Amino acid sequence: MTLASGTRIGPYDVQSQLGAGGMGEVYRARDTRLDRTVAIKILPAHLSGRPDARERFDREARAISSLSHPNICHLYDVGTHDGTSYLVMEYLEGETLASRLRKGPLPLEQLLKVGIEICEGLEKAHRSGVVHRDLKPANIMLTKFGAKLMDFGLAKPAVAAIAAGSSSASLATLSQPLTAEGMVVGTFQYMSPEQIEGKEADARSDIFALGAVLYEMVTGKRAFEGKTAASTIAAILAGEPKPISTVKPLSPLAYESLVKACLAKDPDERLQTVHDVKLQLRWIGESDSAGVPASVLAYARVGTASVGCSPLRWYC
Numbered sequence: 001m002t003l004a005s006g007t008r009i010g011p012y013d014v015q016s017q018l019g020a021g022g023m024g025e026v027y028r029a030r031d032t033r034l035d036r037t038v039a040i041k042i043l044p045a046h047l048s049g050r051p052d053a054r055e056r057f058d059r060e061a062r063a064i065s066s067l068s069h070p071n072i073c074h075l076y077d078v079g080t081h082d083g084t085s086y087l088v089m090e091y092l093e094g095e096t097l098a099s100r101l102r103k104g105p106l107p108l109e110q111l112l113k114v115g116i117e118i119c120e121g122l123e124k125a126h127r128s129g130v131v132h133r134d135l136k137p138a139n140i141m142l143t144k145f146g147a148k149l150m151d152f153g154l155a156k157p158a159v160a161a162i163a164a165g166s167s168s169a170s171l172a173t174l175s176q177p178l179t180a181e182g183m184v185v186g187t188f189q190y191m192s193p194e195q196i197e198g199k200e201a202d203a204r205s206d207i208f209a210l211g212a213v214l215y216e217m218v219t220g221k222r223a224f225e226g227k228t229a230a231s232t233i234a235a236i237l238a239g240e241p242k243p244i245s246t247v248k249p250l251s252p253l254a255y256e257s258l259v260k261a262c263l264a265k266d267p268d269e270r271l272q273t274v275h276d277v278k279l280q281l282r283w284i285g286e287s288d289s290a291g292v293p294a295s296v297l298a299y300a301r302v303g304t305a306s307v308g309c310s311p312l313r314w315y316c
Contacts, residue, residue, distance in 0.1 A: 003027060003042070009081045012040055012088065024057065028091060031076075037091045038076060042084055054085065061087050063130050063152035071121030073141070073150045092148055097213070098137035105220035105248065112285045114140075115214055117147035119278035122210065125149070126203045126274055133201050135209040136190045137216060188229060189222055193237050193265050204267040207274060211262025218255060219247040223263065237265070254284050 002025070007014040012029040015037075019026045024041045031038050043057045064075040064087075077088035097114070100106070106114065118140060125132060132139075132152060139151040188196065192208035195201050215223040223241040226232040235241075241263070244256040258280045264270040271277055 009040060009042070009084065009086055010079050012038065014040070029088075031088070039089045039091045041087045041089065043086070057085055057087075060152045063125075064089070066128050066130060067125055067152075069121055069124040071117050071146055071148055072124060073148050092141045092143050092150075094141055094143035096138050097140040097142055097147070097217070100142055101137055101216055101220060106217045108218075108252070109285075111214075111217040112281055114142065114147050114217065115281045116278055116285075118149065118210065118213065119274050119281065121147070121149040122206060123274045123278065125152075126206070131201055131203055132206050132209075133195070134187055134190075135206055135213065136187050137213060138187075140213070188233055188236070189224060191236065192267070194267060196233055196236060202267070203274070204270050204272060207262050207270050207272075207277065208264075208267075210274065210277060211259050211270075214255075214259050214262065215241055215244065218244055218251050218259075221247060223259075252284055254280070254287070258284070 002017055002020075003009075003014045005015055009029070011032050013032060015028045015030060017025065017027050018039060025044055026039055026041045029038050029040045030036070041060075043054065061075065061078045064073070065078075068074070073092060074090040075087060076090065079086055079088075105111070118135075122132065122135070130152070132149065134151060135149075139149065141148045141150055190209040190212045192201065192205040195205055212223040215221075219242075221242075224232055224235040224239070226235055244251050244259060245253070258271075258277065261271045262277060271280075
């Protein structure tokens with residue numbers, strides 16, 4: 001049931017609904033104590049009685065509370081009102097990356113900027129021992145202050161963080177199993193092969209999802225898409241997305257190589273850290289040779305082979 005404008009939840013006055021999903025409803029509200037606009041996420045009444053739903057909701061609060069970064073949505077408060085659990089987060093003005101991509105791909109300069117900002121937020125999460133597990137355009141908000149990661153409801157601690165003996169109470173609680181072994185959680189269009197197979201997800205699983213997001217930002221199309229869920233899953237497990245150079249011929253060859261490295265089926269064959277992805281995005285933005293489109297390089301190799309020119313100097 002949608003909350004009406006004027007509904008009071010603790011010290012917060014609900015103003016309007018911002019969105020709704022399978023695991024929560026989000027509303028714009030006013031904090032009557034600090035007189036500021038906030039976003040409130042509530043667990044719907046029909047899910048409040050489900051232990052798994054309540055645990056997932058609590059898990060999101062614990063995950064976000066351990067993270068403080070300009071590229072991650074801030075958590076202000078948590079509470080329960082008349083049996084309804086809620087999270088209070090910063091109100092973000094802008095649009096989701098999913099909404100922006102419905103208008104088409106991003107220009108190169110913008111996609112590099114947004115890509116780096118996504119990496120910054122994700123790197124903070126990973127270094128804090130948190131794996132997102134549901135990175136996708138709908139969970140990335142584009143604001144005038146930069147990209148912000150949202151919805152850590154499926155987050156779990158990174159294996160490395162637990163192995164290091166983290167004493168954090170929030171991470172210890174976060175490490176408790178939320179789903180049965182082998183159960184698939186997340187949005188399958190952006191899930192890594194190991195997640196689809198029900199195996200352990202780690203930071204490299206987020207890197208696969210990041211690669212799918214980077215692919216979509218430059219092409220305007222999903223990396224893996226089929227007519228049915230089964231065909232999409234099959235593409236993730238055994239197929240390859242259309243080469244970026246065939247969808248967007250003027251895209252940099254280095255960008256295509258980076259995306260391919262993120263989308264490797266075997267986690268051991270992927271780039272191993274988000275930090276490395278971020279560095280390569282920065283290099284692409286700063287390097288003249290990295291920005292040469294694949295189609296130009298292909299022409300250059302053919303056109304200059306007989307005269308001994310450098311492939312990058314196709315005009316010689």
